[in-house]
Amino acid sequence: MPGRRTPPGLTVQLERIVVVGHGIAGLTASDSLRAAGFDGELTIVGDEHHAPYSRPALSKAALLDAEEMTSHQLPASTHEARELLGVRALQLDPGLKSVVLDDGSILPYDGLVVATGSRARRLASADPAARRHELTLRTLEDALELRRRIVDKPSVVVVGGGALGMEIASGCLAAGCDVTLASHRQPMAQQLGRYLSEVFLAAGLDHGLRLAPSQAVGLREADGHPLVELADGSRLAADLVVSAIGDIPNTGWLADSGILTNGRLEVDSRSRVRPDIVAAGDVAAFPTARGVGRIPLWTSAIEQSKTAALALLNGDDAPELEFRPYFWTEQFGLSLKASGFLPLEGTPEFLEGGPGGGPALMRWTHQDSSGTAVALNYRIPIPKLRRLANPAPALVETPALVETPA
Amino acid sequence: MEIILDRPRCEGHGLCEEVAPQLMHLDDDGELVLDVVHVDEGQLEAAKQAARVCPVAALRLA
Ligand SMILES: Cc1cc2nc3c(=O)[nH]c(=O)nc-3n(C[C@H](O)[C@H](O)[C@H](O)COP(=O)(O)OP(=O)(O)OC[C@H]3O[C@@H](n4cnc5c(N)ncnc54)[C@H](O)[C@@H]3O)c2cc1C
Ligand code: SF4
Numbered sequence: 347m348p349g350r351r352t353p354p355g356l357t358v359q360l361e362r363i364v365v366v367g368h369g370i371a372g373l374t375a376s377d378s379l380r381a382a383g384f385d386g387e388l389t390i391v392g393d394e395h396h397a398p399y400s401r402p403a404l405s406k407a408a409l410l411d412a413e414e415m416t417s418h419q420l421p422a423s424t425h426e427a428r429e430l431l432g433v434r435a436l437q438l439d440p441g442l443k444s445v446v447l448d449d450g451s452i453l454p455y456d457g458l459v460v461a462t463g464s465r466a467r468r469l470a471s472a473d474p475a476a477r478r479h480e481l482t483l484r485t486l487e488d489a490l491e492l493r494r495r496i497v498d499k500p501s502v503v504v505v506g507g508g509a510l511g512m513e514i515a516s517g518c519l520a521a522g523c524d525v526t527l528a529s530h531r532q533p534m535a536q537q538l539g540r541y542l543s544e545v546f547l548a549a550g551l552d553h554g555l556r557l558a559p560s561q562a563v564g565l566r567e568a569d570g571h572p573l574v575e576l577a578d579g580s581r582l583a584a585d586l587v588v589s590a591i592g593d594i595p596n597t598g599w600l601a602d603s604g605i606l607t608n609g610r611l612e613v614d615s616r617s618r619v620r621p622d623i624v625a626a627g628d629v630a631a632f633p634t635a636r637g638v639g640r641i642p643l644w645t646s647a648i649e650q651s652k653t654a655a656l657a658l659l660n661g662d663d664a665p666e667l668e669f670r671p672y673f674w675t676e677q678f679g680l681s682l683k684a685s686g687f688l689p690l691e692g693t694p695e696f697l698e699g700g701p702g703g704g705p706a707l708m709r710w711t712h713q714d715s716s717g718t719a720v721a722l723n724y725r726i727p728i729p730k731l732r733r734l735a736n737p738a739p740a741l742v743e744t745p746a747l748v749e750t751p752a
Numbered sequence: 753m754e755i756i757l758d759r760p761r762c763e764g765h766g767l768c769e770e771v772a773p774q775l776m777h778l779d780d781d782g783e784l785v786l787d788v789v790h791v792d793e794g795q796l797e798a799a800k801q802a803a804r805v806c807p808v809a810a811l812r813l814a
Contacts, residue, residue: 727778
């Protein structure tokens with residue numbers, strides 16, 4: 347019978363699982379449900395029209411792919427779920443255990459995976475005419491549009507000095523555009539800390555990047571061209587504006603559901619919102635050693651989704667999320683991998699190489715004695731990088747910080 | 753099933769090795785080496801996960 351439950355304490359019997367969101371989180375959760383033996387009805391609802399793809403590739407290789415863009419493609423799925431693509435979830439009723447879709451249908455579930463990700467934040471603009479000049483980079487369509495627009499080598503203002511803004515700036519420069527980056531913080535400082543941000547900024551300037559060290563506060567149009575308004579009162583003119591100023595979790599469809607906490611979708615250490623609802627990926631705020639928050643990154647989404655799938659099937663018997671931060675970026679000829687919490691304060695200890703932008707293996711030790719290992723233009727297996735981050739066996743005990751008291 | 757590596761695509765992230773160390777590893781130069789090419793039933797799930805985690809889809813199964 348649909349909705350049949352076994353007595354409390356035992357594993358819940360689920361017959362219908364609905365996954366909302368068809369990005370890497372929804373895909374991984376679906377694969378993981380199948381791998382764990384769930385052979386009931388699995389339905390995936392996703393408002394994008396295509397199969398899941400790799401978003402990280404969109405701001406890296408995909409901007410540079412010669413003829414056709416292929417770097418974003420992922421291998422075909424094997425979960426054999428019913429996929430409702432191009433369909434959006436509008437509302438959740440956790441009492442009735444159903445999801446209302448924008449095609450008018452209602453999907454009942456025994457178990458629900460929320461994996462609706464996030465969307466790009468845009469600049470505030472009082473001028474509707476100016477909006478058409480502002481691109482963001484989140485979806486495949488965004489990437490195709492950006493590729494189309496940079497073919498003619500326009501002048502570009504990239505707004506936002508995070509990893510995404512810097513990768514976009516790097517891609518646009520490589521395509522032959524004239525690029526100015528507007529960022530009130532030193533680029534990459536918020537993500538990586540002062541030391542590494544200097545290295546990235548130097549590489550950027552070296553590649554011809556111009557920096558406007560002020561916050562973009564608005565966007566206007568003048569003579570058919572966009573004007574970015576800066577907090578210091580000046581304006582930047584360009585042919586094209588690309589904003590990379592953060593992401594907003596897609597929780598709108600959950601607004602009336604009662605499962606949000608202060609507007610956030612918070613999950614426990616097993617990615618559960620409640621026993622029959624789990625959430626994973628960019629949409630979810632989860633407990634980490636540094637508090638409850640979203641960590642909108644690729645491996646974070648994958649690890650959360652695996653945890654979420656098992657928790658939905660096995661409840662408290664499922665393993666808790668063992669979140670191990672991993673970050674990488676490629677820009678201006680630099681390739682960085684980092685294992686451990688970011689940003690990084692102070693200067694590193696050099697395990698290989700030395701200061702400057704050359705190949706190096708570095709380590710920072712945090713106050714709680716955990717560490718972060720960083721490989722810069724240095725090929726190294728991730729398991730090895732992780733071991734360098736936390737070499738001492740004593741440090742295995744630090745996850746105690748993550749555990750929420752029962 | 754066979755694991756196929758599109759070598760020019762591989763960026764040496766090693767995320768695949770992390771989920772399937774029994775099937776592949778990065779060598780000292782950071783080049784990915786497939787230790788197992790023909791995967792059996794018992795290795796299939798690990799192979800699938802490795803292909804899935806790669807952010808540039810350099811691995812596939814056929
Ligand atoms: C350009 C770019 C570069 C990146 N680079 C890196 C990187 O180098 N390293 C790294 O670690 N991370 C990177 N990231 C972040 C990483 O890609 C994300 O963390 C990851 O893709 C999140 O996956 P997700 O499945 O949680 O969310 P998403 O991929 O956003 O998937 C959610 C899906 O749900 C759909 N959806 C939303 N609302 C609804 C609804 N109501 N009904 C139905 N469907 C809905 C969305 O359209 C989307 O398809 C990058 C992101 C971008 C955009
Ligand atoms: S995860 Fe992909 S890019 Fe990274 S080493 Fe494996 S195959 Fe290569």
